[in-house]
Amino acid sequence: GAVVSQHPSWVICKSGTSVKIECRSLDFQATTMFWYRQFPKQSLMLMATSNEGSKATYEQGVEKDKFLINHASLTLSTLTVTSAHPEDSSFYICSAPPRGTNYGYTFGSGTRLTVV
Amino acid sequence: GENVEQHPSTLSVQEGDSAVIKCTYSDSASNYFPWYKQELGKGPQLIIDIRSNVGEKKDQRIAVTLNKTAKHFSLHITETQPEDSAVYFCAASGSSGTYKYIFGTGTRLKVLA
Numbered sequence: 001g002a003v004v005s006q007h008p009s010w011v012i013c014k015s016g017t018s019v020k021i022e023c024r025s026l027d028f029q030a031t032t033m034f035w036y037r038q039f040p041k042q043s044l045m046l047m048a049t050s051n052e053g054s055k056a057t058y059e060q061g062v063e064k065d066k067f068l069i070n071h072a073s074l075t076l077s078t079l080t081v082t083s084a085h086p087e088d089s090s091f092y093i094c095s096a097p098p099r100g101t102n103y104g105y106t107f108g109s110g111t112r113l114t115v116v
Numbered sequence: 117g118e119n120v121e122q123h124p125s126t127l128s129v130q131e132g133d134s135a136v137i138k139c140t141y142s143d144s145a146s147n148y149f150p151w152y153k154q155e156l157g158k159g160p161q162l163i164i165d166i167r168s169n170v171g172e173k174k175d176q177r178i179a180v181t182l183n184k185t186a187k188h189f190s191l192h193i194t195e196t197q198p199e200d201s202a203v204y205f206c207a208a209s210g211s212s213g214t215y216k217y218i219f220g221t222g223t224r225l226k227v228l229a
Binding site for chain 2: 004006018032034038041042043044046049061095102103104105106107108109112
C-alpha cells in the first residue's frame with residue numbers, strides 16, 4: 001500500500017521551455033505532497049509543500065513563479081518547471097504521507113530533468 | 117530550524133559484517149526519525165523509523181536506536197549483504213510543530229562481496 005507514482009521518470013528539454021512532473025497517490029488520498037530536489041551525490045532539499053485545494057508553501061529561496069505547484073485533487077499533485085534553464089537540471093522527487101498520519105512518508109520514483 | 121548531521125559520508129564493509137550510521141539533530145522538539153534507502157536513480161524507500169517515545173526498534177537485520185538526551189540516533193545493519201549497498205538517509209520530523217522531514221547528508225554504503 002501507499003504507492004506514489006511519479007511521471008515522467010526522465011525528461012530532456014530545451015532552455016526556455018516548461019516541463020510538468022506529475023505525482024499520483026495510487027491507493028491512498030494525499031492531502032499533502034512534498035516536493036524535493038536532489039543534486040548528484042547530495043541530500044534531498046525540500047522545495048515546497050502542496051496542499052489539496054490551497055496554495056503551496058514554498059521554502060525560503062525557492063522561486064514560486066518558476067516552480068509552479070498544483071494540487072487539484074486528493075490523488076494528484078504537479079510541479080511545473082517554467083522557463084527551464086540548465087541550472088534547473090536535477091532529480092525531482094515527490095513524497096506524501098498517507099492520509100490520516102504524519103509518519104512513513106512514501107516517495108515517488110523521481111524525475112531526472114536535463115535542460116539543454 | 118532543525119539541522120541534521122549524518123556520519124560517515126561513505127562506509128565500506130565486508131559482506132557479513134555490521135554497518136552503523138549515526139545522525140544527530142539539533143531541535144529537541146523533533147519526535148520522529150525515519151531512515152530511507154536510496155538506490156541509484158530511484159526514490160528513497162523507508163526502511164525503518166522510530167518515534168521519540170521509544171529507545172530502540174528492530175526489524176530483522178535492521179535496527180535503530182534513539183538517544184533523546186544526546187539528540188542522536190543510529191542505524192544498525194547486521195549481516196550485511198551486497199544488496200544493502202545504497203545511499204542511506206536519516207531524517208528528523210516534528211520540529212516547530214511541522215511534519216516536514218529534514219534530511220541528513222546521506223551515507224553511501226558499499227558492501228564488499
